[in-house]
Amino acid sequence: MQDAPAAPTGLELDHEGPTDAAAPGEAGRSRGATLQDLVADEPLPQAPCAPVAIGMRTGRVLSVAGDRATLALGDADAPVEAAIAPSVDPAVVDEAREQGNAVLVELSPGEAPVVVAVLTTQRPRAIRLHAATVHIEADQELSLSAGESFVQMRRGGLVTIAGAQEVSMRTSQGTVRVRKDGEIELDSESEVLLRSSKSALRVRAEDEEIALIATQIRATSRGLFRMVGRLLRLN
Structure with missing residues (x-):
């Protein structure tokens, strides 16, 4: 009585194909299927790409x-x-x-x-800053320069204004000019006043009056001292 063939213990997948004739004992043996063989005809599903909204x-x-x-x-x-x-x-x-x-x-x-x-893609030809309040603060020093003109403010309270040709401070009623030759010009539509605590020099444009007020007034000339006027009063 012949023994019955053993029942298969698992799933066998045979791959029909050419055998390796050079390898002895393997001519009639079938090669098992690989993972690539299983998925070759069934590619993995790909998730659809969402359209770009922005x-x-x-x-x-x-x-x-x-x-x-x-x-x-x-x-x-x-x-x-x-x-x-x-x-x-x-x-x-x-x-x-x-x-x-x-x-x-x-x-x-x-x-x-x-x-x-x-987007800023190049150096601007001009910068225009417009705001309700502009506040610029430096801990030690703030400098503004353009060519031969210069303004410097230092922490200790020193403010320097320099210009190669002229330094001017203007308002709607007057101008103060310091020229490169040393000349200082005070030009006012109404009045020029130089004043210390107890002395003053006032020039008024309305009545063309010059007033010099001080505890002591000295005028010294190494040459000719001339006083010209229709009326001279020494009191």
């Missing part, structure tokens, strides 16, 4: 009108009308147009482009 582009400003701007985008054949975001000052966008700077534009499907920022 895009950013740079553009050049052609004109600004209110809270709208006309832009030139790189891939657009014609100028594009865009809104200016509420957080962006239209004056800043207009300055970008004057200086040739680019702006950052937000593009959303089905919506108008929106200018959301201004």
Whole structure:
């Protein structure tokens, strides 16, 4: 009586193919399937890519009108009308147009482009600062210079104003000039007053009067001392 064949203990996957004739004893043996064989015809599913809802582009400003701007985008054949975001000052966008700077534009499907920022792409030819209050503070020293003109403020309270040709301080009613030859000019529409605690020199334009007030007044001349007037009064 012949023994019954043993029952299979697991799943066997045979791969029909050429055998290696060079390897003895392996000619009739079948090679098991590999993982690559199992998945070769069934690629792994890929998750669909979500469409991009928001895009950013740079553009050049052609004109600004209110809270709208006309832009030139790189891939657009014609100028594009865009809104200016509420957080962006239209004056800043207009300055970008004057200086040739680019702006950052937000593009959303089905919506108008929106200018959301201004990009500085080159050194400005001019800087204009406009605000309700401008506060500049330096711990040690603050200096402003342009060519041969110079203004310096130091921590200890020293303020220096220098100019190669002339230093002028002007108001609507008068001017103080210090020229390079040492001449000092005080020009006032009404009155010039030099005053210390107990002395004063006053020049009034209204009645053409000069008043010199002091506890002691000295006038010294190494040469000719001349006093000219229609009436001289010594009291």
